[in-house]
Amino acid sequence: TISSLPNESNRLFQLHERFPIIEENIGNLGITVLLKLPPELSYDDFHYNRAQFPQITNEELNYCKSGDYSHKRFSIFLGGRIALKHSIQKHLPQLPSASEPFVYPSILKNEFGAPILPNDVIGSLSHKNNYVAAITQRKSTLPSAHPFHCIGIDIEKTSHKSAFQFQRRILTENERSDVDKELLLPLLSKEADIMLRFSIKESIYKAIHPMVKRYVGFQEVEVFPAMDGSARINFLLNDFKALGLREVNYSVE
Secondary structure (H helix, E strand, O other): OOOOOHHHHOOOOOHHHHOOEEEEEEOOOOEEEEEEOOOOOOHHHHHHOHHHOOOOOHHHHHHHHHOOOOHHHHHHHHHHHHHHHHHHHHOHHHOOOOOOOOOOOOOOEOOOOOEOOOOOEEEEEEEEOOEEEEEEEEHHHOOOOOOOOOOOOOOOOOOOOOHHHHHHHHOOHHHHHHHHOOOOOOOOOHHHHHHHHHHHHHHHHHHHHHHHOOOOOHHHEEEEEOOOOOEEEEEOOOHHHHOOOOOOOOOOO
16 A cells, blocks of 8 residues: 555654754753754644654644644744753753653743743753754752853854844944954854854843843843853843842853
8 A cells, every 4th residue: 555655655754864963962051952954844744753753742733733834934843842852851860750751841932932941941942044953951950049040042154144244233342343353263264253243142142031031132242252162241231230130150152
């Protein structure tokens, strides 16, 4: 029967073939997963291969259908959830309940488009072209002295044809002056330097949004990368004072 329906049999695939994990990294900030997306995935393809998607809950599937997601958006949504849950599951060996079967949570979106994660998890998502990156960390592993714990991730191409044009919009005068000094050469070109600062800012905005709950402009944060991979961050917004935070501890990987 299958041989007489070649078009139908071609719809069967392995999950790792459509959403391969390109990179996995356990760092100080959390567990990062980089995943490659298929060009698109239809709802019909999903149903033909439902058994290959144990991570995706019916609630998540209905969420996509109710939002009338295109095949491309559907692929991005699935890839993001697969990456997030793979990252979350990697924390399990460190937990007392590691012997218990893992139950995949439903991860929907809040009104700002950010993933709604389990209570004991902080995390972030980013996608660019056919790639999705996710990072998660367990709150229970973090110092309890700090009232807020947030994390952000972003992926960008190191080259962008309009980098020099939009740097005036995304960089402050101090940052543009820093770029002109070419301090990161030969490690990074000026174009890549601009994109790096842009990407770090995007990560920062995702991280601090749960605290400030508003759009943060590009001119409200300054980023000064160093040759060793670290970065100095100047927070120019006043929201932290309003929240009663005397200091902000940050780390950039």
